[in-house]
Amino acid sequence: MIKLNIHEAKTHLSRYLKHLEAGETILLCRHNIPIAEIRPLPQQRNSRRPLGTAKGQVKVPPAFFEPLPEEILRAFEGQES
Numbered sequence: 001m002i003k004l005n006i007h008e009a010k011t012h013l014s015r016y017l018k019h020l021e022a023g024e025t026i027l028l029c030r031h032n033i034p035i036a037e038i039r040p041l042p043q044q045r046n047s048r049r050p051l052g053t054a055k056g057q058v059k060v061p062p063a064f065f066e067p068l069p070e071e072i073l074r075a076f077e078g079q080e081s
Contacts, residue, residue: 001024001025001026001027002016002019002024002025002026002027003026003027003029003034004016004026004027004028004029005028005029005030005031005032006028006029006030006035009026009028020038020039020040021040022040023040024040025037025038025039025040026038026039
């Protein structure tokens with residue numbers, strides 16, 4: 001883990017990007033007190049996600065498509081019941 005004060009991070013952020021790409025975490029500090037972390041994102045997939053892997057495992061009942069009760073609609077609109 002790399003520990004940086006905010007001024008150093010602002011001044012030389014591009015210098016530390018290669019460390020993030022390599023999987024390191026940067027701990028941002030203000031006056032040597034940690035306040036935040038910068039972490040690398042997970043690698044992007046090279047292949048497309050397969051479709052239909054849960055086919056037949058999920059059933060949506062007909063009631064799902066019926067209108068919501070008035071009390072629930074009012075709650076979504078921020079109105080009291």
